[in-house]
Amino acid sequence: xxxxxxxxxxxxxxxxxxxxxxxxxxxxxxxxxxxxxxxxxxxxxxxxxxxxxxxxxxxxxxxxxxxxxxxxxxxxxxxxxxxxxxxxxxxxxxxxxxxxxxxxxxxxxxxxxxxxxxxxxxxxxxxxxxxxxxxxxxxxxxxxxxxxxxxxxxxxxxxxxxxxxxxxxxxxxxxxxxxxxxxxxxxxxxxxxxxxxxxxxxxxxxxxxxxxxxxxxxxxxxxxxxxxxxxxxxxxxxxxxxxxxxxxxxxxxxxxxxxxxxxxxxxxxxxxxxxxxxxxxxxxxxxxxxxxxxxxxxxxxxxxxxxxxxxxxxxxxxxxxxxxxxxxxxxxxxxxxxxxxxxxxxxxxxxxxxxxxxxxxxxxxxxxxxxxxxxxxxxxxxxxxxxxxxxxxxxxxxxxxxxxxxxxxxxxxxxxxxxxxxxxxxxxxxxxxxxxxxxxxxxxxxxxxxxxxxxxxxxxxxxxxxxxxxxxxxxxxxxxxxxxxxxxxxxxxxxxxxxxxxxxxxxxxxxxxxxxxxxxxxxxxxxxxxxxxxxxxxxxxxxxxxxxxxxxxxxxxxxxx
Amino acid sequence: xxxxxxxxxxxxxxxxxxxxxxxxxxxxxxxxxxxxxxxxxxxxxxxxxxxxxxxxxxxxxxxxxxxxxxxxxxxxxxxxxxxxxxxxxxxxxxxxxxxxxxxxxxxxxxxxxxxxxxxxxxxxxxxxxxxxxxxxxxxxxxxxxxxxxxxxxxxxxxxxxxxx
Numbered sequence: 169x170x171x172x173x174x175x176x177x178x179x180x181x182x183x184x185x186x187x188x189x190x191x192x193x194x195x196x197x198x199x200x201x202x203x204x205x206x207x208x209x210x211x212x213x214x215x216x217x218x219x220x221x222x223x224x225x226x227x228x229x230x231x232x233x234x235x236x237x238x239x240x241x242x243x244x245x246x247x248x249x250x251x252x253x254x255x256x257x258x259x260x261x262x263x264x265x266x267x268x269x270x271x272x273x274x275x276x277x278x279x280x281x282x283x284x285x286x287x288x289x290x291x292x293x294x295x296x297x298x299x300x301x302x303x304x305x306x307x308x309x310x311x312x313x314x315x316x317x318x319x320x321x322x323x324x325x326x327x328x329x330x331x332x333x334x335x336x337x338x339x340x341x342x343x344x345x346x347x348x349x350x351x352x353x354x355x356x357x358x359x360x361x362x363x364x365x366x367x368x369x370x371x372x373x374x375x376x377x378x379x380x381x382x383x384x385x386x387x388x389x390x391x392x393x394x395x396x397x398x399x400x401x402x403x404x405x406x407x408x409x410x411x412x413x414x415x416x417x418x419x420x421x422x423x424x425x426x427x428x429x430x431x432x433x434x435x436x437x438x439x440x441x442x443x444x445x446x447x448x449x450x451x452x453x454x455x456x457x458x459x460x461x462x463x464x465x466x467x468x469x470x471x472x473x474x475x476x477x478x479x480x481x482x483x484x485x486x487x488x489x490x491x492x493x494x495x496x497x498x499x500x501x502x503x504x505x506x507x508x509x510x511x512x513x514x515x516x517x518x519x520x521x522x523x524x525x526x527x528x529x530x531x532x533x534x535x536x537x538x539x540x541x542x543x544x545x546x547x548x549x550x551x552x553x554x555x556x557x558x559x560x561x562x563x564x565x566x567x568x569x570x571x572x573x574x575x576x577x578x579x580x581x582x583x584x585x586x587x588x589x590x591x592x593x594x595x596x597x598x599x600x601x602x603x604x605x606x607x608x609x610x611x612x613x614x615x616x617x618x619x620x621x622x623x624x625x626x627x628x629x630x631x632x633x634x635x636x637x638x639x640x641x642x643x644x645x646x647x648x649x650x651x652x653x654x655x656x657x658x659x660x661x662x663x664x665x666x667x668x669x670x671x672x673x674x675x676x677x678x679x680x681x682x683x684x685x686x687x688x689x690x691x692x693x694x695x696x697x698x699x700x701x702x703x704x705x706x707x708x709x710x711x712x713x714x715x716x717x718x719x720x721x722x723x724x725x726x727x728x729x
Numbered sequence: 730x731x732x733x734x735x736x737x738x739x740x741x742x743x744x745x746x747x748x749x750x751x752x753x754x755x756x757x758x759x760x761x762x763x764x765x766x767x768x769x770x771x772x773x774x775x776x777x778x779x780x781x782x783x784x785x786x787x788x789x790x791x792x793x794x795x796x797x798x799x800x801x802x803x804x805x806x807x808x809x810x811x812x813x814x815x816x817x818x819x820x821x822x823x824x825x826x827x828x829x830x831x832x833x834x835x836x837x838x839x840x841x842x843x844x845x846x847x848x849x850x851x852x853x854x855x856x857x858x859x860x861x862x863x864x865x866x867x868x869x870x871x872x873x874x875x876x877x878x879x880x881x882x883x884x885x886x887x888x889x890x891x892x893x
Contacts, residue, residue, distance in 0.1 A: 285743065286746070289743075289746065289747060289750055290750060290754050293797075294797040297742070297743075299742075314797060346797060347739065347800045348738075348739060348796070348797055348798055348799045348800040348801075349797050470795070471791050471794070472788065472791035472792050472794070472795055475784070475787060475788075476788060
């Protein structure tokens, strides 16, 4: 069948069963938006392209399907870059369709021309500049295939304006054969056998799982491995939800703001079963001292992750769900009773600082998070921004299911949380969706309140408002002798009134009692609500490991109630 | 330590940028890179010399493999190979030195490919040591310009790097 380039894009989305697109129109995508007009495809108009890509990212993280974004050439495309880099670092499948100036203008510094394939080269899994409409169907099919297979990631397709209007044959073949792209899914049987042996011999084993365990749908297998093997579990920030947060075998997150128990366990373990983790510096602390006593089994679909930061004794390349399945078939548990007793001792001795919100009626941020947990019965999907509130959410909300904690882990993108929460809610209209944000982060994409109101997207925004860029301020307090250089956010608006001005509901709470009441009120209202929680401004996130220190040198206390 | 890699890539726009960008982004040192066609339609071959220890080499190969347009990487460092590079040298040559230069060129099985009143262009092919040796000798006469193609290499015998 012959059709125009613009129609090919829409037809490809239909073939891929895409029913939701996020975007912002402009000159070079006029033909695409014209084709969209009668297509029946749902499109969410954002207020800034960065909002579109984060929303598509949130959608993709909860559904596992590629999020799709349209943007115009030049500034439209460059506004996507932060969002693309965010998705790339956290292995999120996205397909980004950008307009480009017409073929004959490419390279002439034409109006709204930017070399977006060049710019996004280091932050996409792959990208394409379409030069001939004949190639377009295959490129679109490849883009979806590459984004959503192997280690997932963003793929950008840059389409010049004239290509949208040119006609060509449309045959869409989802089964791609790409000579240089053959992901490994099955784990090597010999390596799996070695892992089985190591687990049986281990006396102090620890499972340490990350985002890949969530993405590959391996939560069930992970749980079986932990429970049958009597092996405790720690999850990276990206892994939260892959194992029930209320299980006695769960130790919490390791690393810079992890629990004492998780950090001690990583340090003392004789075997670490690392499941799709990157051994990021925020987890390992000083590398030379990381897990010195342990043999490490590393399961990952991306061979380049194995041995990148930490030396691995038993590498297994493959899809973690399939590898764990194979492992479970032959699993023989070792004797871990003494180890579990030791861990329980640590858990009792070193609980998380509670922040009960009791001292002088000051509202503590940890209390707010635990109230959200209580009122949603731990069943909400929580998107966060980046900073102190993100760490408090990771510590104090009990995530029990995969794909319920949505956060920019690798890149640490402030401004991610709110648009991501919109994408989450559109994907899961039945679920309660919260965005936990900060007064700094929220203002990086506050304009998306219009998108939420205009499309009646029922997201509850909890602003942990301390009047500071709190995490940076904490570092200034601890490592820069309290010189708060440009971290006080003077000039903050009244967020509740901003929300009201957009047509959303706005609430404010300054005491523990007000906080609980505001949360109940917010949950009773249909539609977007912003709650401004005025918390103790100089509360710090603890425990904490200073940068580049061994992770068992952990500071547990400070000013927490 | 130097490693010699043969990399088969899809002949698509931007492939060289992708490979070169990867090296600079991840802090790997390329000492040498050449690209050319192969017997397979649509497939080019890059010959890359990279500097670094075994850990660096492993990461280089794994990261290259992740590029969608990279089809196959072979490490030729420990294999018997024929390696060649072509060098053109423009050397100062007056009538009294011309014969002497000619003799050096013949010893190295090079060719004089251009002559003017006061200079010659010499073409010479070989491995690193040979090219360095003739360069040293000609230095004495005054080298005005040098251009080199970069190294290319093939496995000896009937084995081809695609089979590895």
